[in-house]
Amino acid sequence: MTMIETLKQPWSWYIAGALIGLTVPYLLLVGNKTFGISSSLRHLCAACMPANVNFFKYDWKKEAWNLFFVGGIAAGAFIAANFMSNPEPVVLADSTAAYLAEKGITDTSSLQPSEIFSWGNLFTLRGLIFFVIGGFMVGFGTRWAGGCTSGHAIMGLSSLQWPSLVATMMFMIGGIAMTWLILPYLLTL
Amino acid sequence: MQNEFPKAPSAEALADLQTREQDAICVNESTLNHPWWYNFKYAAWGILFGIVFVKAEIVSWFRIQEMFRFESFHYVWRIGTAVMVGLISVLIIRRTKARTIYGEEIHIPAKTFNKGQIYGALIFGLGWAITGACPGPLFAQIGAGYSVIIVTFISAVAGTWVYGYFREKLPH
Numbered sequence: 001m002t003m004i005e006t007l008k009q010p011w012s013w014y015i016a017g018a019l020i021g022l023t024v025p026y027l028l029l030v031g032n033k034t035f036g037i038s039s040s041l042r043h044l045c046a047a048c049m050p051a052n053v054n055f056f057k058y059d060w061k062k063e064a065w066n067l068f069f070v071g072g073i074a075a076g077a078f079i080a081a082n083f084m085s086n087p088e089p090v091v092l093a094d095s096t097a098a099y100l101a102e103k104g105i106t107d108t109s110s111l112q113p114s115e116i117f118s119w120g121n122l123f124t125l126r127g128l129i130f131f132v133i134g135g136f137m138v139g140f141g142t143r144w145a146g147g148c149t150s151g152h153a154i155m156g157l158s159s160l161q162w163p164s165l166v167a168t169m170m171f172m173i174g175g176i177a178m179t180w181l182i183l184p185y186l187l188t189l
Numbered sequence: 190m191q192n193e194f195p196k197a198p199s200a201e202a203l204a205d206l207q208t209r210e211q212d213a214i215c216v217n218e219s220t221l222n223h224p225w226w227y228n229f230k231y232a233a234w235g236i237l238f239g240i241v242f243v244k245a246e247i248v249s250w251f252r253i254q255e256m257f258r259f260e261s262f263h264y265v266w267r268i269g270t271a272v273m274v275g276l277i278s279v280l281i282i283r284r285t286k287a288r289t290i291y292g293e294e295i296h297i298p299a300k301t302f303n304k305g306q307i308y309g310a311l312i313f314g315l316g317w318a319i320t321g322a323c324p325g326p327l328f329a330q331i332g333a334g335y336s337v338i339i340v341t342f343i344s345a346v347a348g349t350w351v352y353g354y355f356r357e358k359l360p361h
Contacts, residue, residue, distance in 0.1 A: 016247065017266065017274070022278070024274070025282060028279075031219050031290075032289050032293050033216075033219070035215055038323075041345055045346060054356075055211060055354075055356050056353050057208060062205070066217075072232035072236040073239040076236035076237060076239020081243055090249060090252075093261045095260045096261070100251075111249035111251070113251065121337075130341075131340040131341045133316075133344075134316050134319035134320035134341060135340070138317060138327070138341075140352045141311070142313045143212055144310075144313075145306050145308075145309035145313055146212040146303070147215075148323045148325070149323040154271050155275065158272055164300060164306075171314040172314060175256075179318045180258075182315075
């Protein structure tokens with residue numbers, strides 16, 4: 001297999017995990033920055049619509065590095081999706097695939113199920129739940145929690161901060177509760 | 190080349206830092222004022238990060254479903270590996286008192302506990318399982334061409350804004 005073909009395959013968890021972990025020392029060493037992504041949403045609020053809310057009255061330009069970082073994430077994803085993409089369907093655990101098929105979600109040809117994430121669903125109940133309400137909960141929840149998976153689970157745990165462990169456990173509890181108790185119903189809507 | 194050290198931050202800069210620090214884990218701790226294009230260092234790492242997000246399928250809704258259904262543990266191992274690498278790096282940086290490439294002392298702010306780490310984190314967890322994306326993958330999904338995620342993203346920004354608006358009324 002050539003180098004390019006190898007790169008086009010899905011990358012293994014340990015390579016991905018190590019690269020993500022290396023973000024912590026990279027950001028610290030090049031500029032005394034602690035790793036976190038959800039704050040970028042706050043900086044966008046501060047930059048575009050501070051509306052005299054105290055929480056958004058700060059010098060967001062000081063945190064512009066975070067916006068460059070997330071801009072890079074979008075650019076990197078564009079490169080990976082257009083030049084390094086894997087033509088094969090997503091390989092799911094059999095039990096997950098069977099469960100989702102039962103709920104009418106069978107299109108594994110790309111990373112996102114087209115039955116949910118398509119423009120055609122935008123003005124439907126499904127679109128309202130999966131895009132609008134889901135997105136709102138992500139933005140509202142991460143900020144109230146003071147961080148997301150990157151800030152709390154990776155940066156916070158890496159620097160042994162117990163409040164981050166609490167937050168990470170609550171992320172998982174929320175995710176598991178939604179997946180087992182509420183999502184089976186939402187998927188039938 | 191001018192020497193920018195040592196320089197005590199002004200009262201105004203300190204007040205601004207205090208606001209920026211609220212409910213944030215990632216704060217710019219540097220007191221240096223660099224031209225804007227210095228930020229391309231972060232964009233460069235972001236690009237690598239975005240590639241990893243897509244190639245390791247971290248941005249996939251399916252993978253989040255697998256994890257929360259306990260049917261595949263790759264996602265958990267991946268976060269575990271990332272934490273181990275981060276932990277060892279932080280340990281080395283603290284032991285060796287390493288400085289940044291500009292010679293600044295490295296400072297990792299301590300998090301204080303507040304109730305948001307329970308209520309807010311729970312709300313985020315619920316939303317995470319619906320959207321299949323935490324904030325980082327939202328950017329990656331849009332970049333990868335899932336254009337409808339722009340709606341999710343705008344909604345997430347709105348959620349952050351609404352939180353900011355009601356912040357003083359919420360338990361912390």
